[in-house]
Amino acid sequence: MDINLIENILFATVRTGTPLLLVALGAMMSERSGVLNLGQEGMILVGAACAFMAAYGAGSLGLGILAGAAAGMAVSLIFAFIALSLMSNQVATGLALTIFGTGLSAFLGAGYVGQSITGLAPVAIPLLSGIPLLGKAFFAQDALVYLSFVLFALVWGVMRYTRLGLVIRAVGENPEVAHALGYKVLRVRYLAVMFGGAMAGLAGAYLSLAYTPMWSEGIAAGRGWIALALVVFASWRSERILLGAWLFGFASILHLLLQGYGYEISPNLLAMLPYIVTILVLVLMMYRQKNQGLFAPRSLGHPFHPSK
Amino acid sequence: MRIEKRLQDSPLMLYLSPLLALLLTLISGALLFALLGRPPLGSLYTFFIAPISDGYGLSELAVKVTPLLLCALGLTLCFKAKIWNIGAEGQFVFGALIGGAVSLQFAEQQGWWVLPAIIASGALAGLVWAGIAALLLTRFNANEILTTIMLNYIAVNLLLWAVHGPLKDPDGFNFPESALFAPHTLLPVLFEDYRVSIALFIALFMLVVIWVVLSRTLLGFQLRVMGENHQAARFAGFNGKALTWLLLLFSGAMAGVAAISETNGPVGQLIPTLSLGYGYAAIIVVFMGRMHPLGILLSSGLLGLTYLGGEMAQIDQGLPKSITGLFQGMLLFYLLACDLLISYRLVLNTRTPGAVTTTPASE
Numbered sequence: 001m002d003i004n005l006i007e008n009i010l011f012a013t014v015r016t017g018t019p020l021l022l023v024a025l026g027a028m029m030s031e032r033s034g035v036l037n038l039g040q041e042g043m044i045l046v047g048a049a050c051a052f053m054a055a056y057g058a059g060s061l062g063l064g065i066l067a068g069a070a071a072g073m074a075v076s077l078i079f080a081f082i083a084l085s086l087m088s089n090q091v092a093t094g095l096a097l098t099i100f101g102t103g104l105s106a107f108l109g110a111g112y113v114g115q116s117i118t119g120l121a122p123v124a125i126p127l128l129s130g131i132p133l134l135g136k137a138f139f140a141q142d143a144l145v146y147l148s149f150v151l152f153a154l155v156w157g158v159m160r161y162t163r164l165g166l167v168i169r170a171v172g173e174n175p176e177v178a179h180a181l182g183y184k185v186l187r188v189r190y191l192a193v194m195f196g197g198a199m200a201g202l203a204g205a206y207l208s209l210a211y212t213p214m215w216s217e218g219i220a221a222g223r224g225w226i227a228l229a230l231v232v233f234a235s236w237r238s239e240r241i242l243l244g245a246w247l248f249g250f251a252s253i254l255h256l257l258l259q260g261y262g263y264e265i266s267p268n269l270l271a272m273l274p275y276i277v278t279i280l281v282l283v284l285m286m287y288r289q290k291n292q293g294l295f296a297p298r299s300l301g302h303p304f305h306p307s308k
Numbered sequence: 309m310r311i312e313k314r315l316q317d318s319p320l321m322l323y324l325s326p327l328l329a330l331l332l333t334l335i336s337g338a339l340l341f342a343l344l345g346r347p348p349l350g351s352l353y354t355f356f357i358a359p360i361s362d363g364y365g366l367s368e369l370a371v372k373v374t375p376l377l378l379c380a381l382g383l384t385l386c387f388k389a390k391i392w393n394i395g396a397e398g399q400f401v402f403g404a405l406i407g408g409a410v411s412l413q414f415a416e417q418q419g420w421w422v423l424p425a426i427i428a429s430g431a432l433a434g435l436v437w438a439g440i441a442a443l444l445l446t447r448f449n450a451n452e453i454l455t456t457i458m459l460n461y462i463a464v465n466l467l468l469w470a471v472h473g474p475l476k477d478p479d480g481f482n483f484p485e486s487a488l489f490a491p492h493t494l495l496p497v498l499f500e501d502y503r504v505s506i507a508l509f510i511a512l513f514m515l516v517v518i519w520v521v522l523s524r525t526l527l528g529f530q531l532r533v534m535g536e537n538h539q540a541a542r543f544a545g546f547n548g549k550a551l552t553w554l555l556l557l558f559s560g561a562m563a564g565v566a567a568i569s570e571t572n573g574p575v576g577q578l579i580p581t582l583s584l585g586y587g588y589a590a591i592i593v594v595f596m597g598r599m600h601p602l603g604i605l606l607s608s609g610l611l612g613l614t615y616l617g618g619e620m621a622q623i624d625q626g627l628p629k630s631i632t633g634l635f636q637g638m639l640l641f642y643l644l645a646c647d648l649l650i651s652y653r654l655v656l657n658t659r660t661p662g663a664v665t666t667t668p669a670s671e
Contacts, residue, residue, distance in 0.1 A: 081645075095591060100634070100641060107631055229458075269465070269469050272465045279454075282454055286448050307313075
């Protein structure tokens with residue numbers, strides 16, 4: 001295999017893994033605080049539609065990115081209100097968010113199908129991008145990929161080293177005790193869900209402004225669900241999420257490799273790969289842990305309300 | 309204003325909450341139409357009333373209700389036992405794919421057994437697709453929400469592959485569609501000139517069967533116990549694994565039959581956009597219908613109406629068809645929000661805060 005091919009594959013792997021990394025980091029944050037938000041797919045879609053509309057309308061990619069993150073956060077607030085303040089079933093509410101987000105994004109973006117914009121361009125960092133093999137993958141990407149590195153470092157650092165991370169974990173493990181200690185359980189959970197919403201919105205913006213770049217219905221193509229599986233796969237730990245996202249990114253671009261070698265396989269069959277990999281990974285993880293809940297935050301999915 | 313736990317769940321609110329959710333959805337819909345510069349009441353009329361103002365409209369509603377009802381009945385049993393099968397969509401698509409392939413096989417073959425064989429093949433395919441999730445759940449403890457959703461995407465890609473490849477109509481001008489099914493492989497319609505087929509009877513028959521099973525048999529009781537408390541079910545000696553298998557296989561088979569009701573009914577061939585999201589909408593049907601057969605019948609009518617309304621809004625007002633999904637999502641959001649009122653009540657805060665002694669973090 002020649003070095004150019006490897007460089008290109010690593011480049012595509014990181015690129016394809018980026019939206020998964022963003023969503024999964026956000027989903028992990030919200031799950032660490034004890035909230036299971038199955039609405040990731042819906043939030044990505046709304047983020048992608050709004051990012052594209054804003055970028056198209058204002059002619060500014062930066063504004064598009066902000067709009068995507070803000071839109072993701074805005075719809076996550078609907079979920080947060082119903083699931084946290086009104087204590088609804090989180091599974092059902094998350095599904096509702098995905099159904100709602102799918103419909104809303106298709107509705108908003110209906111007039112933008114087939115429109116094109118100039119997407120986010122890669123920016124090569126001098127010197128570093130010249131490193132053989134890895135330079136192109138890590139230092140010749142677009143700004144959102146770099147932002148995903150920064151956000152990863154941030155989430156990793158906060159969860160590992162800060163008091164804030166400790167509080168989030170405490171709220172996710174045992175909200176009663178956290179409440180008794182005087183921490184605002186609901187506030188922490190609201191913020192964690194909103195952070196997740198912003199991250200999913202960013203991932204959407206990445207899809208419609210950099211990865212494709214265009215808007216089409218269902219552009220997220222199940223990435224929200226794959227990211228949720230990724231969080232389980234990573235046992236709720238950020239560094240494993242990073243590796244997992246790239247692994248999935250690699251699985252999604254495997255067809256490039258196959259085509260590179262001249263194999264002719266239907267694109268529809270190849271498109272099934274990431275989903276099959278997700279199932280395999282879930283099975284493997286569960287088989288190894290024997291017990292599904294081994295690493296999950298203890299209060300994951302259980303409502304808590306101070307008035308209870 | 310604050311919320312206070314009721315001593316007992318309110319049975320009244322259990323039934324009022326869906327109506328309240330519908331009312332809130334209508335109000336939000338009116339606001340949305342107004343925002344889009346359309347007359348709110350007139351638009352609501354176009355969306356919810358005009359589609360069913362004549363006999364043809366009502367028969368079209370029955371066409372939409374049939375697959376929704378079939379999918380929802382299977383899901384009801386799963387959800388009652390807290391098995392989150394989100395895969396009705398994939399089971400539907402895979403059922404359509406296999407049932408469609410069988411239908412094409414029988415294009416030349418006549419016989420009374422052809423239709424039953426097609427329906428059975430659809431049911432079997434849906435069953436197999438759900439069986440994968442059942443295997444992964446019972447054997448490997450892999451989360452069924454995620455596996456069934458992955459299987460949805462896999463099924464859709466399989467269908468796309470089939471209509472682009474092996475099942476593509478050779479005389480179809482290169483469109484990704486199968487050949488039209490032969491007339492004798494189509495489900496007979498109930499009335500001349502209307503599209504509603506005998507599948508509606510299958511759906512209604514299954515509705516009665518499930519009603520009886522839920523209310524009159526040990527199985528129905530086991531389901532409810534398992535849904536309330538998995539551990540209690542185990543202590544009572546119920547075989548949780550067998551029950552999980554049974555429920556998933558059954559709901560898969562129902563989704564497969566729902567698929568045949570579409571492919572061998574109004575659609576009459578395999579096309580890439582076979583399901584209009586029936587499998588997902590059926591989830592809303594189940595929640596709206598309070599997991600009760602009669603409620604599910606009513607709520608599948610309401611959800612069916614959102615499809616007709618979406619089509620009508622598209623034709624009449626030039627609004628995107630996806631307004632259907634928007635209304636469906638809103639409906640479920642409002643329902644879940646209103647369900648708070650089942651076990652809590654709103655109390656106006658008249659007393660000064662602090663005067664009430666509350667034990668923090670009780671329970």
